[in-house]
Amino acid sequence: MGTYLLGRMLGGLATLICVSALAFFATALAPGNPAAVLLGNMATPERVEAVTRQMGLDQPLPTRYLIWLRETVQGNLGTSNLSFKPVNDLLMTALPPTLQLAFSSLIIAVVIALPIGLLLAQNERRWWSRPVSALITVGISVPGFWVGLLLIITFSVWLKLLPSAGYVPLSRGVWGNFRSMILPVLTLTIYLVPPLVRFVRMTALEVLREGYVDTARAKGVKPSAILMRHVAPNTMITTVTYIGLQLGVLISGAIVIEVIFSIPGLGRLGMNAVLNRDYPVIQGVVLVAACGYVLVNLLIDLAYVLIDPRVRTQ
Template sequence: MRAALKVLASRLLGGCVVLLIVAVMVFSLVHLASGDPIAVLLGDQATAADIAQVRAQYGLDRPLATQFFLWMGQVVQGNLGMSIFMQQPVAEVLWSRAEPTLMLATLSVLIATLIGVPCGVLAAVWRGSRTDQALSAVAMCAASVPSFWMGLILIRIFAVQLGWLPASGYGPPDAGLLEKLRHMILPSAVLGILNSALIIRFTRASMLDTLGEDYVRTARAKGLSEPAVIVRHVLRNALIPIVTVIGLTMALMIGGTVVTETVFNLPGVGGLVVRAVLRRDYPVIQGTLLVVAFIYVLINFMIDFLYTVIDPRIREAR
């Protein structure tokens, strides 16, 4: 028990250090970049005195170190600041845009996993065959296709020509869950198909490493059926790198859906960040990137916990 608490405390401390480093880097890069959010807010007709007055209201005239420590003091209290342009708390702005992004990331990872793991298993079991070569070729092509191009192709086929699915948007404000899911099918398919390529390759490599182990030959010698050997012995022992890449894919989805959200006109976090960058809305940029970094840390923590569930030897070693 004491060892488990020690490991937990170590992971939490490491996560806090990562978030602090991210906060310093994000704050520095945002404030050192060219452009003034107040000048953008007030427009071309504003005088230097007007800009200076508003900068003082937002505390942007203070030294950068002072601004950073004031911001970190707010973050520790759960306050990500106030958006300069939307005049809303950053946390509320993010929460209003979080649902489409989280739904898109979750469905995309689900599709990528349902495609990637079975295809990777088949490619490993039938290594060297035409099936293996075909699946490897498909994975390579999927990894090379730009997401915006595939999105436009799927829109043309399933929305324009066949009329089966909506081309863009997230449905009306009062839309139910099924209607929202219907709008998410195409963007989720785009990201799911493209990101399944990495899962296929990792699954295949991990399965090939495990297939040559002595306990696999022993299981076959005992007369177990080939499906039982593959599922119970090979796949289970090959899950750790597979779970790792799936978790990292989920984290990348949350932080990297900007292009897909733009193509499908989804009101998600990606579009919010793009507009915040164009406007130099410092609090929104800083708050969003810090939240994304926190999600990365949380997902890595969950992956680390899953290791102990998948392989009891890791739990005993700790």
Template sequence: MRTFLIRRLASMLGVLAVVAIATFLIIFLAPGDPAVLMLGDQADQESVARLHREMGLDRPLLVRLVLWFAQLVRGDLGRSIYHGEPVLRMVLSRVEPSLLVALLGTGLAVVLGVPLGVLAATRRAAVTDRLIMAGSVLGLSVPSFWMALNLILLFSVYLRWTPVSGYVPVAQDPWETLRALILPCVSVGITQAAWLARVTRSAMLEVLLQEYVRTARSKGLRERVVLTRHALRNVLLPVVTVTGIVMITLFSSAVIIEVIFGLPGIGRLVTDSVLRRDYPVIQGSILFVAVCFAFINLLVDLAYVYLDPRVHYA
């Protein structure tokens, strides 16, 4: 296990180096100029050149790449061109809302999706199954931004139960944090729950046809025991894989939800920075997301060992 961990961590470093170089090159090959974006239609050559010098954009690409790597080694992600703040501080300040949306959204998706998937599988072809599957198709088809705007209209504008937008940090007022996150989490959770329900159902159907399930039933075990002890545990492997993907997707790419609800999350930081051509922030935040991605994948792999004794990592 230890060898496995060391090998995985070493390969992660390699992946991150590739991500770092690729991000750097892709960004600098893309057209656009942060200086002109800031100056607007009153831009003139002189002001643009002055801002370029200030931002270090007048140096050759290779020099900038080497300087950036030298910074990275020292744990410094640079400073935002647009805000003037250290990138690491900006990225870390965005982690809390993104993490909470990811955790609560994924939690909602699991709590709703997995039981519904199991239920649909056990009532295969019956009315319950059809209703659940129709519901999941609907959940997958309705865009989350549309659902978000309608939820705002109903719960925030008409009923005034939840705030329309904005975010309050947990340290300031946990109750307000939760109130601010209810609608965003429901908006993303429903779609992901629909996906999880479908994955769970098909995995469950496959497992229910296995011989060990037939054996369990023929032993006279109650159906609930057959389902929870014998079938569900085997279903968990694909479900955990999908849950990992759901979590990282919600953490890094819930951009539309973050924009609509005014949540200062990672996804919005990346897209705002791309539109502003804020190179250091784009590089820093993508690298940060890549690190998170690698770690969640590692956790999923480790979860396999716990869930399935047949899995070993030499």
């Protein structure tokens, strides 16, 4: 087990190094001079050259990357070219809304999708199984931003029950924070549930065809007991893998929803940084997202150890 976890940790570290290099060189090689963008209307050749030297942009790319990597390891991600604030402060301000949105939606989606997928697999031949499966297929085809706009029109414009945009931090009140996050969390949950239900259903159907399930049926074990004792635990192993692979979808969906609902999270921060060519912020957002991805995958690998006894023997 120790070798298994150590291998996963080394793989995560290698991933972070590769992502850091890609983030740095992709922004460094992008067209346009950050010094000229920073100066704006006051840009002259002399001023651009002076700011370029001040920002260290006149040095070779490998040297700039090593300097940036050294500062990053020390916890210094630089200063924003747009707001002149430390990137660390901007990320710490934007991180809580994103974490709340992403993890609240993921937890709710898992709680909803698991029982629905298991019940659909167990009752595959019931008359209501096909309509529900068709509804799940339609849900997969619906884009998340469209769901968000429908919810805004329904609950904010017509019913006037919930705010259409904005974010209230927890420090300013639990109720205000709850009201501001209902629609974003609901939108992302609706976006995540259909594919997860379909995956759980397909995995559970494969488990139901296994020989040990037939043996349990022959012994007279109740269908509900078979579902809970045999199908659900074996379905969880592959479902945990699927959830880890869906983290990219979760991050991209959170970015879109943050823009729609004007949530000051990492997605909106990164979007504004891209539009304004604020390269230090872009690099910081990408690196934080990669760290989150690696960390969650390490937690999933740890969950394997708890769920699957075979992993503990490795």
